Amino acid sequence: MKTLFKLLVKINNAILPSYxxxxxxxxxxxxxxxxxxxxxxxxxxxx
Structure with missing residues (x-):
């Protein structure tokens, strides 16, 4: 489960804007x- 969230964080950093x-x-x-x-x-x- 932890690896799923780590992958999700990498996708977030690439796609979603930073505030x-x-x-x-x-x-x-x-x-x-x-x-x-x-x-x-x-x-x-x-x-």
Whole structure:
């Protein structure tokens, strides 16, 4: 299962945009969803 999440993180880094330099309070709802999904995949790949 861990390898699946590691693969998902690699795909996320290649496809999805990064919002690390932006203020989370100023992001749109869709951008917050992308940020949350990336965080969820990363934390599960590290467990």
């Amino acid at each position: 690390s330099q932006k203020d989370p309070n100023k992001l749109s709802t869709a951008q917050k969803a992308v940020l949350g999904f990336r965080y969820w995949a990363l934390t599960n790949s590290l467990k």
